[in-house]
Amino acid sequence: MKKLFAxxxxxxxxxxxxxxxxxxxxxxQADQVNLDSFMGDWYVIANIPxxxxxxxxxxxxxxxxxxxxxxxxxxxxNKNSFDGKKKVYNPTGFVGDDxxxxxxxxxxxxxxxxxxxxxxxxPEYQYTIIGRTKRDYLWIMAREPQISEAAxxxxxxxxxxEGYDREQIMQVPQKWDEAADP
Numbered sequence: 001m002k003k004l005f006a007x008x009x010x011x012x013x014x015x016x017x018x019x020x021x022x023x024x025x026x027x028x029q030a031d032q033v034n035l036d037s038f039m040g041d042w043y044v045i046a047n048i049p050x051x052x053x054x055x056x057x058x059x060x061x062x063x064x065x066x067x068x069x070x071x072x073x074x075x076x077x078n079k080n081s082f083d084g085k086k087k088v089y090n091p092t093g094f095v096g097d098d099x100x101x102x103x104x105x106x107x108x109x110x111x112x113x114x115x116x117x118x119x120x121x122x123p124e125y126q127y128t129i130i131g132r133t134k135r136d137y138l139w140i141m142a143r144e145p146q147i148s149e150a151a152x153x154x155x156x157x158x159x160x161x162e163g164y165d166r167e168q169i170m171q172v173p174q175k176w177d178e179a180a181d182p
Contacts, residue, residue: 024133028162030118033101035071037125038118039063042141044077044172045152048164050137052089055080057173061141069095071104082175120158129155135163145174 044059053059056077066072071093078084089108093116096103105113120129127147130139140155152171160166 024135025163027117027131027133027135028119029098029100029102030121031100031102033118033121034125035065035095035101038101038121038128039065039071040143042128042143043145043174044139045142045145045147045174046138046140046156046169046171048136048138048168049170052087053077055084056087057082057084058145058175059172061139063093071095073106077172082173119162120155127151127155129159131159131162131164135165138164138169140169145176 040063042061042063044053044056044061047053047059049056053075056079059075059077062074062076064072073091073093074088075091076086076088079087091106091108094105094107094113095101096105102118104116104118106116107113115132115134117131117133118128119131121127126143128141130141131137138159140152140159142151156166156169159169
């Protein structure tokens with residue numbers, strides 16, 4: 001019984017510590033996210049990567065609603081080159097109770113959830129920026145694998161205006177042939 005209590009205690013402390021990592025001034029969030037319009041494939045155009053996605057090529061994040069406020073996610077990329085080993089992760093997104101639908105928790109490993117904020121989405125749902133209060137990770141994504149330099153610069157500037165360091169934002173290589181499917 002003591003081991004069970006100790007295990008529960010360690011998990012509870014870990015969750016509290018993980019949640020306390022949400023430090024920093026508030027970050028902008030999209031006013032209103034239509035979840036149905038947000039679903040589908042998003043190509044990662046630029047990011048401040050997590051450790052698992054360093055060296056990612058052809059990175060794609062795909063969303064599908066599985067039930068109310070639960071988003072099945074598939075994140076895939078080739079490691080270190082276009083021909084590199086294909087990596088696929090399937091975290092679950094949990095849409096928070098904020099009426100904007102812009103605040104999610106992303107769970108890669110139970111019971112831990114990471115803050116995931118839709119900072120920006122354009123009215124046509126062609127571009128989005130995902131960020132975190134800590135400004136440690138960032139994802140600039142688009143519905144197409146290539147976007148104009150002007151569009152990319154505009155999205156990077158939005159991130160910089162929210163406190164992200166421009167020097168840490170890296171472009172993600174994207175190269176798709178016409179027949180390829182993300």
